[in-house]
Amino acid sequence: MIRVVRSAVIDAPIERVWAVLRDFNSHTAWHPAIAESAIENDEPSDQIGCVRSFSLKDGNHIREQLLALSDNDYVSTYCILDATLPLSRYVATVQLKRITDGERTFWHWQSTFDTPRGREQEFADLVGKGVYEGGFEGLRSYLRRRPQGRVPGTPAIAGSSGSMATEGVVAARFGNADVLEPRSLQAPAPGPGEVRIRQTAIGVNYLDVYVRKGEVRLIEPPAPLGLEAAGEVLDVGDGVAHLLPGDRVAYACLPPGAYLGVRTLPAAQAVLLPDDIDDETAAAVMLKGMTAEYLLHRTHRLRAGETVLVHAAAGGVGLLLCQWAKALGARVIGTVSSDDKARAARAAGCDFVVVGRDYRFAAAVHEASGGRGANVIYDGLGEAAARENLEALALCGHWVCYGHASGPIERLRVEELGAKSVTFSSPVLFHHTADRAVLTDMASRTFEALRQGTIRLDIRHRYPLTAAAQAHRDLESRTTIGPLILLP
Structure with missing residues (x-):
């Protein structure tokens, strides 16, 4: 033989x-x-x-x-x-x-x-x-083969650049949601290391609001917003080996520019989607799911038995944090602004929910934790919650500030942290995903969490791409529960 x-x-x-x-x-x-x-x-x-x-x-x-x-x-x-x-x-x-x-x-x-x-x-x-x-x-x-010429069904525009006309929404200037305007734009042909995607679903995040207002200067108007989307590869540039036309992909990356029907971006930031993850789920989970992944597994490696405080527990990231933290064996406390959101937070695994809009929660956290306080706080609120966060933390607690919906924290003195031996972190998702190997690992773990039922998505808020301004108004009004997506 x-x-x-x-x-x-x-x-x-x-x-x-x-x-x-x-x-x-x-x-x-x-x-x-x-x-x-x-x-x-x-x-x-x-x-x-x-x-x-x-x-x-x-x-x-x-x-x-x-x-x-x-x-x-x-x-x-x-x-x-x-x-x-x-x-x-x-x-x-x-x-x-x-x-x-x-x-x-x-x-x-x-x-x-x-x-x-x-x-x-x-x-x-x-x-x-x-x-x-x-x-x-x-x-x-x-x-490695590349199809020659235009992909069937794509509206190629004549010219040496190979650009495509596409619908989009831009921030015409910095300001409130009214500055978001539908416009006809161009998606250039992919250069070396790039991919062009026909987008089928686009995620909306609170960071888009910061960018639109000019609080986070990532664009110069007029320019499209948006950091995550899913869709199908139309064509790729030279040197791209991991993607082919027809592949289903998703991404969450800088710079902004996802509020488009067709987009060209670095191929290294696009992740191949498993067959069991649909496009809407992918667009809703890439940024928020990978945020939950790095907060729970990298910034603060959550251990069973710890008490966790999750702010905005009924938001896009908050619901995922609550579910995942509960699955890891934590005791989960959430803050929300309404009774409807409290019900959603409890369904996501919160053991105790603080309801209110006045950012007063420290006493309730101590009561719910037997007087010890929270071992870790996942804070996307920022300045308005800062004083109460310090009060709500347990000795040697970890305050993780990953967003600032109420405004950036103006001042935090070292001696205030030292009073409880508190650790303070201000992590950024894109610093993790800049490394392609880390990005694929984070995305794979997020997809597996969905597959195993560790995290679940309920997409209640869908808008046409041209209604992006209304999506922003709803998000800022604090009336939405869970993720919001735009559909080109």
């Missing part, structure tokens, strides 16, 4: 590689030795037991049967039923494994078979080099 083993690293995410290899008849598209192939009896090409009948370019003919296929383990096994080549009892297994950085795939391919005495080395080389090594290179080339 001869055993042949080969392995290779493919510069593409495991989902991209598996999407090709799980199709038992895909080898006609990528393997250089295949002339033509068909699945017998018109059966699905991923059905266990299906048979592919194919010809090699050297004239030989082979029939192979799919024996096993696992989408969980990225494994397929098949055998040769008959062949014009003298190979018998041939059984092969393809297995993929995710490489740590998330953007590359380890491909292990092995087989066992018998062949006529004296020809062992000949067929070991034929299988190992011609089939396996040739297949590795063939798939690499296939994944």
